[in-house]
Amino acid sequence: MRLAAPLAIAALLTVGIAPALASEAAVEARQAQFKLLAFNLGTVGAMVQGSAPYEAATAQQAAENLAQLASLHQAPMWPAGTDSASMEGTRALPGIWEDADTFAERFEALGTRSAALTEVAGDGLDSLRAGLGPVIQACSACHQDFRAPR
Amino acid sequence: MRRIATALGLVAALAAGILLGLDRPQPMDPERLGDLSGLTGDPARGERVFWASGCASCHAAQGAEDEARLILAGGRRFETDFGTFVAPNISPDATHGIGGWRLEDMARALWTGVSPGGEAYFPAFPYTAYVRMQAQDVADLWAFMETLPPAARRNEAHDLPLALRPRLGLGLWNRLHLRPDWAVTGPLSAEGERGRYLAEALAHCGECHTPRTALGGLDTARWMAGAANPSGTGRIPAITPDRLGWSVEQIAAYLDMGLTPDFDTAGGSMADVVKSLHRTTPDDRRAIALYLMRVPPSE
Numbered sequence: 472m473r474l475a476a477p478l479a480i481a482a483l484l485t486v487g488i489a490p491a492l493a494s495e496a497a498v499e500a501r502q503a504q505f506k507l508l509a510f511n512l513g514t515v516g517a518m519v520q521g522s523a524p525y526e527a528a529t530a531q532q533a534a535e536n537l538a539q540l541a542s543l544h545q546a547p548m549w550p551a552g553t554d555s556a557s558m559e560g561t562r563a564l565p566g567i568w569e570d571a572d573t574f575a576e577r578f579e580a581l582g583t584r585s586a587a588l589t590e591v592a593g594d595g596l597d598s599l600r601a602g603l604g605p606v607i608q609a610c611s612a613c614h615q616d617f618r619a620p621r
Numbered sequence: 622m623r624r625i626a627t628a629l630g631l632v633a634a635l636a637a638g639i640l641l642g643l644d645r646p647q648p649m650d651p652e653r654l655g656d657l658s659g660l661t662g663d664p665a666r667g668e669r670v671f672w673a674s675g676c677a678s679c680h681a682a683q684g685a686e687d688e689a690r691l692i693l694a695g696g697r698r699f700e701t702d703f704g705t706f707v708a709p710n711i712s713p714d715a716t717h718g719i720g721g722w723r724l725e726d727m728a729r730a731l732w733t734g735v736s737p738g739g740e741a742y743f744p745a746f747p748y749t750a751y752v753r754m755q756a757q758d759v760a761d762l763w764a765f766m767e768t769l770p771p772a773a774r775r776n777e778a779h780d781l782p783l784a785l786r787p788r789l790g791l792g793l794w795n796r797l798h799l800r801p802d803w804a805v806t807g808p809l810s811a812e813g814e815r816g817r818y819l820a821e822a823l824a825h826c827g828e829c830h831t832p833r834t835a836l837g838g839l840d841t842a843r844w845m846a847g848a849a850n851p852s853g854t855g856r857i858p859a860i861t862p863d864r865l866g867w868s869v870e871q872i873a874a875y876l877d878m879g880l881t882p883d884f885d886t887a888g889g890s891m892a893d894v895v896k897s898l899h900r901t902t903p904d905d906r907r908a909i910a911l912y913l914m915r916v917p918p919s920e
Contacts, residue, residue, distance in 0.1 A: 513884035520874045555854075562855075604878060607886050611879045611895065612684070614888025620855030 662764025694772035704781035753822035816912025846919035
């Protein structure tokens with residue numbers, strides 16, 4: 472009987488608090504991948520914006536990182552109930568879950584285009600610029616429909 | 622008593638008559654109309670006006686890319702506090718689009734917000750910006766739009782509350798809000814003036830970035846100070862130089878590629894804006910950036 476109270480608390484924790492923690496962990500995980508994407512995009516972005524000199528090897532590595540990051544399985548990081556209408560701390564719009572096919576297509580486009588970037592990133596600044604444009608557009612296309620403004 | 626009632630009734634009828642009179646669409650300024658005569662539109666120059674003016678952001682299909690953004694079939698829905706507006710077909714289709722228009726009709730729509738049939742448009746169509754468009758640019762834009770593919774999509778009615786449907790009050794609203802003068806009046810370089818023309822007359826940046834008054838007009842005292850998203854949740858950011866904090870080069874690069882100085886990318890309705898501005902020229906994007914640096918601080 473003395474176990475009843477701790478057990479009840481444990482049960483509450485499992486059904487009540489644990490899902491909240493799991494949601495937050497998923498949001499943190501996907502935001503971490505976007506940080507990594509932004510960091511590597513920044514490396515090549517600075518080159519095409521003219522604020523950093525073009526270096527083929529660095530551009531190549533950044534492009535490969537982008538392609539690897541874009542190939543991560545997304546499903547585990549986007550559990551239901553982690554949209555901006557259901558919780559704080561995320562700008563992920565409910566449309567991601569309502570129109571999951573489009574969201575998946577958009578993410579796939581990021582994968583395809585960053586893979587294509589790895590083919591040209593080391594071939595000079597003009598090639599890098601030409602390959603980077605479609606990658607940025609892939610980011611934007613998804614943000615347009617699926618990310619809330621601040 | 623009866624005499625007083627009759628007098629009051631007459632006064633009320635007179636007041637209503639005056640209001641309805643003031644609400645009627647204004648005839649085109651003959652001088653501006655005169656500016657159009659004898660102009661020949663150049664479609665190549667018109668394409669630059671087209672991309673700077675952001676027509677495709679509303680009139681092309683949602684999510685359209687590249688050449689699909691030249692199909693101005695309309696149909697995109699904009700949910701706002703005033704109801705849902707549906708973008709009309711402005712492709713050159715003679716039945717469903719504006720293929721039957723003349724240059725004067727186009728100028729009247731852009732400068733006064735009135736259709737060829739004399740019906741007032743809702744200011745979801747940014748004629749309060751286009752009123753500043755130069756006659757030659759109107760002619761060039763018209764020449765370019767006539768070259769675009771016709772689309773046979775039938776127009777849908779806006780989904781608005783009953784009170785707004787008769788389009789009463791728009792003429793009065795225009796008397797208060799339809800002004801051809803500039804929002805930023807400080808001294809500008811020639812490039813900055815070009816930027817002001819691009820930003821205030823064509824690209825209509827203020828429509829989203831400037832907060833609105835209770836009547837729905839732009840609050841010019843808080844120009845570009847950030848505002849509630851007119852069609853969705855969240856806020857449109859302030860882009861006055863004190864709040865944005867970007868350099869001219871950074872703004873110009875953002876308008877070209879959609880990449881912010883901290884390597885985030887354009888989202889929301891700004892994604893479509895960048896898709897259009899990407900197709901203007903480096904000079905035009907730099908001019909807009911120079912202009913934005915001269916907008917008065919908002920804090």
